[in-house]
Amino acid sequence: MGKKVAVVGFGQTKGRSARKDVNGVELINEAVVAALADAELTIKDIDAVVIGNMDHFEGVNYVDSWSVEGSGGVMKPIFKVTTGGTTGTTVAMSAYYHVASGMFDKVLAIGWEKNSESDTTGAIITAFDPVWERPNLGGAIAGLALEASKYMSTYGITERDGARVAVRERLHALNNPFAHLHQEWMKGIPVDQLVELLVTSKENVMLAYPLRMSDMCPRTDAAAAAIFASEDVAEKMAAVPAWVASTTNRHNFALAGDVDMDRNTTMASAAKRAFEKAGIKEPLKEIGVCELYLPYSYAGLKWMEDYGFCAYGEGPKLVWDKVTDMDGELPVNPSGGVMSSNPIGATGLIRVGEAALQIMRKAGTRQVQKDVNFAFITGFGGCYWADVMVLGKKKPS
Amino acid sequence: MEKKKDEKELLTIGSGDLYQPYSWSVGHYGSKFLHELKDHKKLLGIRCPKCNKVYVPPRKVCGKCYVAMDEFVELSDEGEIYACTIIQFGFVDPGTGIQRPVPYGYAFIKLDGADTCLSHFVDSTDPEKFKVGARVKAVFEEKRKGSIVDIKHFTLI
Numbered sequence: 094m095g096k097k098v099a100v101v102g103f104g105q106t107k108g109r110s111a112r113k114d115v116n117g118v119e120l121i122n123e124a125v126v127a128a129l130a131d132a133e134l135t136i137k138d139i140d141a142v143v144i145g146n147m148d149h150f151e152g153v154n155y156v157d158s159w160s161v162e163g164s165g166g167v168m169k170p171i172f173k174v175t176t177g178g179t180t181g182t183t184v185a186m187s188a189y190y191h192v193a194s195g196m197f198d199k200v201l202a203i204g205w206e207k208n209s210e211s212d213t214t215g216a217i218i219t220a221f222d223p224v225w226e227r228p229n230l231g232g233a234i235a236g237l238a239l240e241a242s243k244y245m246s247t248y249g250i251t252e253r254d255g256a257r258v259a260v261r262e263r264l265h266a267l268n269n270p271f272a273h274l275h276q277e278w279m280k281g282i283p284v285d286q287l288v289e290l291l292v293t294s295k296e297n298v299m300l301a302y303p304l305r306m307s308d309m310c311p312r313t314d315a316a317a318a319a320i321f322a323s324e325d326v327a328e329k330m331a332a333v334p335a336w337v338a339s340t341t342n343r344h345n346f347a348l349a350g351d352v353d354m355d356r357n358t359t360m361a362s363a364a365k366r367a368f369e370k371a372g373i374k375e376p377l378k379e380i381g382v383c384e385l386y387l388p389y390s391y392a393g394l395k396w397m398e399d400y401g402f403c404a405y406g407e408g409p410k411l412v413w414d415k416v417t418d419m420d421g422e423l424p425v426n427p428s429g430g431v432m433s434s435n436p437i438g439a440t441g442l443i444r445v446g447e448a449a450l451q452i453m454r455k456a457g458t459r460q461v462q463k464d465v466n467f468a469f470i471t472g473f474g475g476c477y478w479a480d481v482m483v484l485g486k487k488k489p490s
Numbered sequence: 491m492e493k494k495k496d497e498k499e500l501l502t503i504g505s506g507d508l509y510q511p512y513s514w515s516v517g518h519y520g521s522k523f524l525h526e527l528k529d530h531k532k533l534l535g536i537r538c539p540k541c542n543k544v545y546v547p548p549r550k551v552c553g554k555c556y557v558a559m560d561e562f563v564e565l566s567d568e569g570e571i572y573a574c575t576i577i578q579f580g581f582v583d584p585g586t587g588i589q590r591p592v593p594y595g596y597a598f599i600k601l602d603g604a605d606t607c608l609s610h611f612v613d614s615t616d617p618e619k620f621k622v623g624a625r626v627k628a629v630f631e632e633k634r635k636g637s638i639v640d641i642k643h644f645t646l647i
Contacts, residue, residue: 223512225520229596229610239598241575299578301575302578349598350546352598
């Protein structure tokens, strides 16, 4: 099983559509400095660095070396990890494995992206198979619209159901000073009215039916850094370390057309295994908060069913019943989630960091009121692959 | 004031007109598929000897059973819409440098005889007709080059 491992510090930059005032290395540095300050450490305390982004977005392919002055990796062991949308969660998993192995005590995990530096849809297309897929692929928006069409057709889901998820994410983001989208105009308007506005307003342009602008994540420049520490030192570094209770991932499909869109099979399998390993028997009751990689609104319905939080087709009921709102039984994405900030290589690590803050009770204005014993985190990648992690307040036995 | 000053001072450097072409190996199975498509307007799949799943395009290994596959299956050029959307946002195709003409139909199509889908264009933007479960037929290019876009698009039948 290896050493027990905890997140003891986290730092992030505020999400922006373009950070022209810094290059990638300088952006990375901002997050690392913030994470070190959070854990009251210096770079000298760090034994190894894991760093990730998605090369396609910046066109820089040797980020492990290119970024050393910002990352603090000069003359330290560095591993670079790139797994598409899941990059940030895979960085976290890799940092966890480094520490759990017993070979490193304190590992710095970094995720970053400057999506402003290229066309996001074009870059995403170049991440897919060049012979069979790129010629007709329409990027993430088209692929996710396909999934929504299948889900809506099978279960009779409506555009209003999707919009309800978008409203939740954007209202939560208003509590998070680091979120990219702050839709102040939403303040004080009842949820029903906001949903109605989103599905009727012409300003909310249709991108690919049924997905409007409000159903999608933004493209963001930001960086995040988290410090993973072994059980030998974690309790000295953090008053409440956020312990890694379990983590796993799943890959299933080679080509987009292979994807079984009836259910999200990789998320379902990974979540089931992670809950088992963490000793969670009733996820809805035992998990105190979720930070989920929901890149678009309908994922907040269908994938909730695949995690086992409700029966198939019941995702909308769960969300309309306010179960996933800030004061609900299972608050989802107090940070505002991916739909409010998506610096792709950092996005998964932000989920891990935000979940850790909730356990440490350091989430400030976005802190959930209820006691959090377990936090559930996911990462999602292009051809429907899945990373999951469970953080816990109690040191795993 | 600060913002205006920043806009003048903060530079971005363009990548210029990149030219970095690739030649991707397609292998025996992929080549066979593309030859049949180009020369005979035929679509080939491949069957797993263990689980019987028919994959398109053909590949050598069934990932789930982890066994080699060698039984090619001729698929129909007709099939069913498994999932679909009408793309309305404009973007530049990174393979051609040309903006995709929007709106256009895009779908996962389950060809008769196959268990996986082909992702491709559909020549309809009518949400009343172009929907999950609709039947479609492949329309081939007159001049075919041996590529997946030798299927020009699918059309509703």
